[in-house]
Every structure is written in structure tokens, then in C-alpha cells.
Amino acid sequence: MKDNYILSKETKIIMPIPIPNIRYIQLNQPEEKDYTCAKVQALDNYGLRNVGFMKLEVEGWEINVLNGAKRTLKASGYSPFIFEAWPDAWFSEKKAQLIAYVQDTLKYVVEPIEGTGNMFLALKK
Numbered sequence: 001m002k003d004n005y006i007l008s009k010e011t012k013i014i015m016p017i018p019i020p021n022i023r024y025i026q027l028n029q030p031e032e033k034d035y036t037c038a039k040v041q042a043l044d045n046y047g048l049r050n051v052g053f054m055k056l057e058v059e060g061w062e063i064n065v066l067n068g069a070k071r072t073l074k075a076s077g078y079s080p081f082i083f084e085a086w087p088d089a090w091f092s093e094k095k096a097q098l099i100a101y102v103q104d105t106l107k108y109v110v111e112p113i114e115g116t117g118n119m120f121l122a123l124k125k
Contacts (some may be wrong), residue, residue, distance in 0.1 A: 042068025054081035060094065063101050073106070078124035087118050 043065070051072055058065050062083050066073075073079060083102070085095040099120070102108050108122040 044068055044071040046072075048072050049075040051076040051079050053079055056081060056083040060086075060091070062098050066101065066106065070106075078108075080121065080123045082113065082119055082121050084118050085120060 045068075049072075054069070056062050056065055062085070083098070085091070085098050087095075099110050102110050102120075102122050106122070107125050109125055111121045111123070113119040113121055
């Protein structure tokens with residue numbers, strides 16, 4: 001997954017995707033040709049060691065972000081974080097995978113944030 005990205009010209013960012021042998025996918029063809037792209041970096045690449053809290057708002061890319069933040073979480077004493085998981089039926093399988101990843105792989109307790117319907121708090125066990 002190291003070199004795989006989705007290029008979205010609408011949002012002007014590049015997102016990692018788990019598709020082998022594909023470097024870029026152009027999602028939209030804007031009329032303008034003037035845009036800037038930025039390569040997405042894992043949080044672990046920044047060497048952060050004192051992160052007290054994280055809020056993930058990454059539109060379905062939570063597992064990718066958390067996978068690239070394992071060393072940062074460990075170095076910061078396993079900081080709590082909140083994340084979004086859409087309540088819609090079409091997202092139910094990915095939501096279950098995300099919550100399982102946070103609980104089983106990262107060993108966090110996941111609690112829904114009351115009144116939001118789609119936000120969760122992750123606290124280290």
C-alpha cells in the first residue's frame with residue numbers, strides 16, 4: 001500500500017488505497033487544470049511523542065490513519081481518540097471492521113458518544 005493513492009481533484013488531496021499496482025485514480029475531471037496534489041504521510045513519520053488526544057475526521061479512512069499512527073499512539077502512552085463511523089446501512093460492514101480493529105488490534109475500549117449517533121470515544125484498556 002506504500003505507493004497507492006486516490007487522487008481527488010475536488011478536494012485536492014491524495015488518499016491511500018489498498019489496491020495493488022495502481023498508483024493514482026482520477027475521480028473527477030474538473031474543467032480547470034490548475035490544482036495541487038500532496039502526498040499523504042503516516043502520522044508515525046513525524047516522530048510525535050506527546051500527543052494527548054486525537055480526533056479523526058477522515059471520511060472512512062480511519063483504519064488507514066490508525067495503522068499509520070501505531071508508533072505515535074505507543075510513544076504517547078496510548079492517547080484516547082475519537083472517531084466517526086457513519087450509522088448508515090451501506091457503511092455497517094466497514095463500521096464493524098473499524099470498531100473491531102480499534103478493540104482487537106489496538107486494544108482500546110470503544111464507547112459511543114451520546115447524542116452524536118456516529119462518533120465514538122476510544123480509551124486504552
